[in-house]
Amino acid sequence: MLNRYPTNVVRGATEVTLGDVYGVEDKQLVLSLNVPASKAGTFAIGTITYSYQTVVDDEVKDFSGELPLTVEIGAEEGALNPAVVTRANQLRIAQVKEEAIELADKSEYAAAAAKLRAVIASLASDPTANSFEMAEEIDQLDHYAQRLESKSFDGELRKEMRDQSYQGRTRSRGDLALRGIAGGSSENLPRESDAGTSVILRCVREGGKLHVYPESDKYNKTMRVQFPRAIREEGVAYLVDELLPSADGSFYRAHGVIRRFVRPVEVIASRSSGTRRSGTGKASTVKGTAADLPTVTGVGAGILVQCVKEGSKLRARVVSDGYDPNYNMRFPRSIREENTLYVVDEVILGPDGGSYIACGKIHRLVQ
Secondary structure (H helix, E strand, O other): OOOOEEEEOOOOOEOOOOOOOOOOOOOOOOOOOOOOOOOEEEEEEEEEEEEEEEOOOOEEEEEEEEEEEEEEOOOOOOOOHHOOOOOOOHHHHHHHHHHHHHHHOOOOOHHHHHHHHHHHHHHHOHHHHOOOHHHHHHHHHHHHHHHOOOOOHHHHHHHHHHHHHHHHHHHOOOOOOOOOOOOOOOOOOOOOEOOOOOEEEEEEEEEEEEEEEEEOOOOOOOOOEEEOOOOOOOEEEEEEEEEEEEEOOOOOOEEOOOOEEOOOOOOOOOOOOOOOOOOOEEOOOOOOOHOOEEEOOOOOEEEEEEEEEEEOEEEEEEEEEEEEOOEEEOOOOOHHHHHOOOEEEEEEEEOOOEEEEEEEEEEEEEE
């Protein structure tokens, strides 16, 4: 049994408890069976009996039945059922993720990565590998293998892999599969500010996942792009040489050199510690609202700051290179407006070492 359901042996039969069944999802049981060779014809391989309870006319009632399992054996191997093969592969991948986590917990990172690499190799010639779901699974396995090989396996990545493994082996809902956005970074990509004839892509977050879509008009903007997981970063735009449709025409594949697209006045936020400015400047004080600020059309020698909404609060974040974009900032509240860009004379590290202080004059950036 490839799923992760509770089992019990009762009078020589294996009893599987599937748990509650909901109307919004299928409840699937996937079994891998070894059967003896047989002559051509219909071959019985077992019987599944089932029982369940449901509410009928405000009363809980019991139902039961059975399903005979047979296989048609002929001179040639029968056609595979793509849906069954895909689901079986997804369950095997989920199981291997669990095994990789166990090895990583013992600091056996090379062995954990090797397990994932072995699955990638086995799927290379699988006919289902051309589907978007399996292409995403394979790319994600490669991303996790890279993180394990570089020994950058952290708590966030572990949680993500564990969640995917659990959901993959117990649920059948597409919105819960492959959740997680840990580990992606586009920092080391070459950067260009002129798209030219290249295709513009945008990475967005949808339901706890990072998806990539084309922005260029000649492509279907609702079709997803199969894109390297290791460089997906929410809100970032990319350039690729071209997009090619998949074999079934349901998604695109990125081809050519991938670059980060830097639009005018956009400044790349660095996740590295970088070189942070230090100084003795006084914290900025401003009267009025953002509309009252003097305006500039360029960043110049200043520091670019953006106001973003986090829950019910408006936070100021530094987006210029060399600063940590996750640090909170002491910034005048009266001028905070969501998504507004500001240029500050100076930004210094706060006394706690984990926040910033805006110093000097503040201008509103007009694009």
